[in-house]
Amino acid sequence: MGAGNGMLKNEFSFYNLTFEENGVSLRGTAKTNLDGNTLNLKLGYKTGGTTYFRIEAGYGIGTIPDALNFTATSGGITETFSEDIPAIPSIGTNGFSIGNIGFGLSF
Numbered sequence: 001m002g003a004g005n006g007m008l009k010n011e012f013s014f015y016n017l018t019f020e021e022n023g024v025s026l027r028g029t030a031k032t033n034l035d036g037n038t039l040n041l042k043l044g045y046k047t048g049g050t051t052y053f054r055i056e057a058g059y060g061i062g063t064i065p066d067a068l069n070f071t072a073t074s075g076g077i078t079e080t081f082s083e084d085i086p087a088i089p090s091i092g093t094n095g096f097s098i099g100n101i102g103f104g105l106s107f
Helices: none
Strands: 001-021 024-046 051-062 066-073 077-084 095-107
Touching: 001 051, 001 066, 024 095
Parallel strands: none
Antiparallel strands: 001 024, 024 051, 024 066, 051 095, 066 077
16 A cells, blocks of 8 residues: 655746737747646555565546646737646546556565
């Protein structure tokens, strides 16, 4: 059995974006943050001995955003917009599935 905390904090910057304002195309930049916190619960099996094999399965419970909110700027003009995050199997807004396989040496 295992429990842990997962924290993801990222800031993404996009450059040379084209967006329109009053029929005029502008080049600008956009920034957004992608943050997530989870409590990871796992259950698994590990063989004994000097060399071992381990397999684990579990779930990360927490908040995962379903959309990214961008703030774009160009020439003193600021525009905000939102983009949905595409569906990824076994990842939802309330958490995600965890799987782990490993082998190694123990001392």
